[in-house]
Amino acid sequence: xKKILLITVLTICYAxxxxxxxxxxxxxxxxxxxxxxxxxxxxxxxxxxxxxxxNTLINTTEVKEYKFNFYKTTLLxxxxxxxxxxxxxxxxxxxxxYGYQTAKSAANVPxxxxxxxxxxxxxxxxxxxxxxxxxxxxxxxxxxxxxNTSNSLNNITLTPKNGDPTKYGNxxxxxxxxxxxxxxxVRALSANAKNALIMNLALGYIGYQNNAILVDKYTITxxxxxxxxxxxxxxxxxxxxxxxxxxxxxxxxxxYLDVNDGIKTVRQTFDKNTYIGLGRLDVSIGLKFxxxx
Numbered sequence: 001x002k003k004i005l006l007i008t009v010l011t012i013c014y015a016x017x018x019x020x021x022x023x024x025x026x027x028x029x030x031x032x033x034x035x036x037x038x039x040x041x042x043x044x045x046x047x048x049x050x051x052x053x054x055n056t057l058i059n060t061t062e063v064k065e066y067k068f069n070f071y072k073t074t075l076l077x078x079x080x081x082x083x084x085x086x087x088x089x090x091x092x093x094x095x096x097x098y099g100y101q102t103a104k105s106a107a108n109v110p111x112x113x114x115x116x117x118x119x120x121x122x123x124x125x126x127x128x129x130x131x132x133x134x135x136x137x138x139x140x141x142x143x144x145x146x147x148n149t150s151n152s153l154n155n156i157t158l159t160p161k162n163g164d165p166t167k168y169g170n171x172x173x174x175x176x177x178x179x180x181x182x183x184x185x186v187r188a189l190s191a192n193a194k195n196a197l198i199m200n201l202a203l204g205y206i207g208y209q210n211n212a213i214l215v216d217k218y219t220i221t222x223x224x225x226x227x228x229x230x231x232x233x234x235x236x237x238x239x240x241x242x243x244x245x246x247x248x249x250x251x252x253x254x255x256y257l258d259v260n261d262g263i264k265t266v267r268q269t270f271d272k273n274t275y276i277g278l279g280r281l282d283v284s285i286g287l288k289f290x291x292x293x
Contacts (some may be wrong), residue, residue, distance in 0.1 A: 011028070016151065019068075020032055020069070020070065021033055021035040021045070021068050021069065021070055021071070022066060022067045022070035023035070023063060023066045024066065025064060026061075026063065026064045026226055027062075028064075031045070031047055032048075033047035034046045034047070038192070040193045041060060042059055043057060043058050043063060045057070045058070048228060065234060068191075069187065075262055083222040087189060087193050088133070088134045089132055089133050089291075090133075091131040091139075091141075091288055091289070092129065092288070092289055093128070093168045093244065093286055093287050093289050094127060094129075095127045095244075095246060095286030096124065096125075096126055096127075096284060097124065097125045097126075097127065097283060097284030097285075098123075098124060098125075098283050099124065099125045099281065100121055100280070101120070101123075101277075101278065101280045102121075102277075102279040103119075103276070103277025103279050105171060108169075109162065114118045115236070119176065120149050120150070120151045120173060121149070122149065123150075124147075125145055125147040125148070125153070125282055126145070126146050127144065127145040127146075127284065128144050129143035129144070129183075130142055130143075130198075130202075131185050133187065137182075137187055137188070138185065138187065139185045140182065140183070140185065141183050141185055141200070142180075142183070143179075143180070143183055143202055143228075144178070144265045145180075145228070145250075145282075146178050146179075147177045147280065148177075149175050150173060150175065151172070151173055152170065152172035152173075152213075153170065153171045153172070154170050155168070156168070156170065156215070158215050167216075169216075170213055170215070171213060171214055172212065172213040173210055173211075174212070175208070175209070177206065177278060177280075178205075178206070179206055179228060179252075180207075180251060181205065181228065182202065182203070183201055183203070183230075184197060185199070186199050187199075194238075195236050195242075196236075197233055198231075198233065198246075199230065199231075200230040200232075201228075201229055201230075202228040202230075203225070204226060205225070206224040206225065206226040206252045207221075207223050208222040208278070209221050216261060218259055219259075219260045220257060220259050220260075221257070221258045221260075224252050224253060224278070226251065226252045227252070228248055228249065228253075229249050230247070231246065232244050232246035232247070233246075234276050234288055240289060241289055241290075241292060242287070242288045242289075242290065243285070243288075244284075244285065244288045245285055246283075246285075247281075247282070247284075248281070248282040249279070249280070249281055249282070250278065250279065250280045250282070251279055252277075252279070253275035253276060253277055253278060254275060256270065
């Protein structure tokens with residue numbers, strides 16, 4: 001399933017980067033091209049005419065309509081497109097998100113534990129990222145994201161299976177999940193280059209820590225590999241600042257937990273069918289800054 005998702009995302013990225021635009025003239029002609037700049041009086045564009053790459057313009061009075069990324073394939077070599085519209089190479093900033101963990105609850109457990117686990121599904125995350133765009137439409141970057149969630153339950157009774165005395169106390173979980181990863185980014189700028197549609201695919205490190213209480217205190221840690229997919233839109237507030245709205249999904253699982261009771265650490269491992277799912281959907285808002293034209 002993860003391989004299918006990755007292939008699908010890469011296919012979308014490729015199609016996005018290589019898409020071309022449409023200009024429909026007032027005479028009814030369709031031009032398959034790459035629009036490089038939009039001005040009140042003129043549209044600048046690059047197109048392939050009889051295998052010859054031309055950079056030209058058309059007066060807006062001769063244009064009925066134009067659409068970006070209308071064609072799925074390109075007729076133009078990337079290095080032949082002359083970009084009249086300046087764009088920012090650097091994009092960096094932060095996001096604050098509401099997150100919801102999507103993994104299914106464990107089977108054959110008491111209902112009160114299912115309810116307790118459901119209380120750990122939602123939380124808030126903070127993220128920061130920086131991107132360098134190699135071209136107008138794609139770039140590479142690095143991101144950091146931290147998700148926190150907690151829940152507690154008072155006055156529980158713990159009856160050990162090994163015959164130890166019954167214990168009474170509280171149960172609590174304070175979970176932090178860190179994600180740090182490089183990513184590939186694709187971008188579709190608006191005509192004025194202030195707004196942008198962004199998609200990122202990040203692959204990297206997951207760090208998990210739970211400061212837990214089950215009558216006694218425990219520190220539970222683990223690590224894994226994770227993938228995060230972002231779909232975002234930048235609304236330009238100025239030439240250098242944008243308000244970002246973003247939907248993200250994190251995919252990851254844990255195959256083990258290291259449980260420390262303050263004296264010793266015991267590793268608990270899981271088979272593939274019982275891995276702990278960390279899948280999470282984030283809805284975020286943030287500020288992005290752009291520079292380096």
